[in-house]
Amino acid sequence: MPKKIVVIPGDGIGKEITDGAVAVLQAVDKKYKLNLDYDYYDAGGTAYDKFGVPLPEDTLKAAQQADAVLFGAVGGDKWDNVAPDLRPEKAILGLRKGLGLYANLRPVKTMDALIEYSPLKPDIVRGTDVMIVRELIGGVYFGDKCEEEDYNGTKRAWDLENYSIPEVERIVNLAMQTAQGRKGKVTSVDKANVLATSRLWRRTAAQVAAKYPDVKMDNMYVDNCAMQLAINPTRFDVIVTGNLFGDILSDEAAVLGGSIGLMPSASIGEQTSLYEPIHGSAPDIAGKGIANPLGTILSAAMLLRYSLQADEAADAIEKAVKDVLSQGYRTADLYSEGFKKVNTEQMTQAVIANL
Ligand SMILES: NC(=O)C1=CN([C@@H]2O[C@H](COP(=O)(O)OP(=O)(O)OC[C@H]3O[C@@H](n4cnc5c(N)ncnc54)[C@H](O)[C@@H]3O)[C@@H](O)[C@H]2O)C=CC1
Ligand SMILES: CC(C)CC(=O)C(=O)O
Numbered sequence: 001m002p003k004k005i006v007v008i009p010g011d012g013i014g015k016e017i018t019d020g021a022v023a024v025l026q027a028v029d030k031k032y033k034l035n036l037d038y039d040y041y042d043a044g045g046t047a048y049d050k051f052g053v054p055l056p057e058d059t060l061k062a063a064q065q066a067d068a069v070l071f072g073a074v075g076g077d078k079w080d081n082v083a084p085d086l087r088p089e090k091a092i093l094g095l096r097k098g099l100g101l102y103a104n105l106r107p108v109k110t111m112d113a114l115i116e117y118s119p120l121k122p123d124i125v126r127g128t129d130v131m132i133v134r135e136l137i138g139g140v141y142f143g144d145k146c147e148e149e150d151y152n153g154t155k156r157a158w159d160l161e162n163y164s165i166p167e168v169e170r171i172v173n174l175a176m177q178t179a180q181g182r183k184g185k186v187t188s189v190d191k192a193n194v195l196a197t198s199r200l201w202r203r204t205a206a207q208v209a210a211k212y213p214d215v216k217m218d219n220m221y222v223d224n225c226a227m228q229l230a231i232n233p234t235r236f237d238v239i240v241t242g243n244l245f246g247d248i249l250s251d252e253a254a255v256l257g258g259s260i261g262l263m264p265s266a267s268i269g270e271q272t273s274l275y276e277p278i279h280g281s282a283p284d285i286a287g288k289g290i291a292n293p294l295g296t297i298l299s300a301a302m303l304l305r306y307s308l309q310a311d312e313a314a315d316a317i318e319k320a321v322k323d324v325l326s327q328g329y330r331t332a333d334l335y336s337e338g339f340k341k342v343n344t345e346q347m348t349q350a351v352i353a354n355l
């Protein structure tokens with residue numbers, strides 16, 4: 001039986017980068033006989049323009065029934081003024097909730113070939129290898145919210161941050177197990193000096209950690225973590241944190257690898273999982289054919305590894321990405337004089353040639 005991959009390109013650079021990842025998947029499929037089959041669905045502003053909603057029922061249903069989902073990105077200025085519940089970003093939030101994707105794994109690894117591209121000093125970023133484990137379907141992104149209400153003679157808006165003990169236990173357990181396959185160290189990141197949700201997070205994390213004597217856990221406030229990522233990133237192995245902090249810290253950590261365009265992610269659920277680069281729809285470069293497809297191609301490698309247990313094919317993609325960078329191929333986000341400047345399509349073909 002073929003394995004069903006639901007592809008959701010979304011908006012902006014979404015089509016360009018998912019085209020690249022699917023071309024690479026098709027190439028490894030030929031070599032490793034994976035028997036992959038693709039179905040395409042709309043989401044985001046593109047779906048809003050066609051159907052009046054950012055996440056059509058058909059898209060969610062297909063994703064729920066898929067062996068794995070490959071996602072591009074959603075959003076763009078064009079939809080900035082649509083009703084909050086119809087914003088393109090509701091599509092990815094709805095997919096995360098609808099598929100129960102409770103954990104977002106965001107690996108950040110500095111490749112030697114790219115050491116000069118980080119705005120940080122080479123001696124600081126060399127050897128960085130962090131796995132950010134971000135809780136993905138709780139916290140302030142999914143709490144009750146109020147767009148506007150009267151309050152003390154003025155208007156206010158609010159978003160509710162809330163976490164339950166089982167939600168924290170589930171994500172911290174996954175972080176501990178992830179660390180067991182790595183260097184055995186977890187840093188739990190919160191703001192327990194201020195937030196009640198963070199104090200519950202910290203207490204619960206300690207209880208979970210006690211079940212894993214082979215893993216060392218420490219706690220860090222999120223503001224300090226933001227600084228430590230910039231001055232001492234190699235001190236981290238696994239970082240586990242909530243939805244909002246994980247979103248922000250992972251964009252910051254992306255600069256350690258050279259470009260956000262390189263960063264993949266896996267969003268893990270009980271039934272199916274979704275794979276997407278950590279960046280957005282990059283409206284500033286959309287349609288120009290210059291987006292870096294490597295974050296999405298590496299997300300496809302994570303798809304093969306986590307959803308299809310096709311480790312050999314995943315290894316082949318990851319090695320091909322390293323090879324093209326060592327050979328000097330660079331999209332615009334990583335280009336400097338002396339290197340081979342390529343567009344999205346040429347970078348994709350370079351990866352395929354190295355498989
Ligand atoms: N999962 C998703 O679908 C996400 C969607 N968004 C949405 O994307 C839209 C744009 O958001 P921004 O804050 O501008 O973040 P962004 O990640 O789209 O772009 C930030 C900067 O990084 C660059 N960049 C991003 N991906 C790149 C790639 N593959 N190659 C080369 N350069 C790349 C962009 O050109 C831009 O300068 C918004 O509507 C936002 O809500 C943002 C993050 C995640
Ligand atoms: C809802 C998304 C736009 C949040 C985000 O920035 C992300 O998941 O990286």
Ligand SMILES: [Mg+2]
Nearest residue numbers: 247248251278
């Ligand atoms: Mg983000």
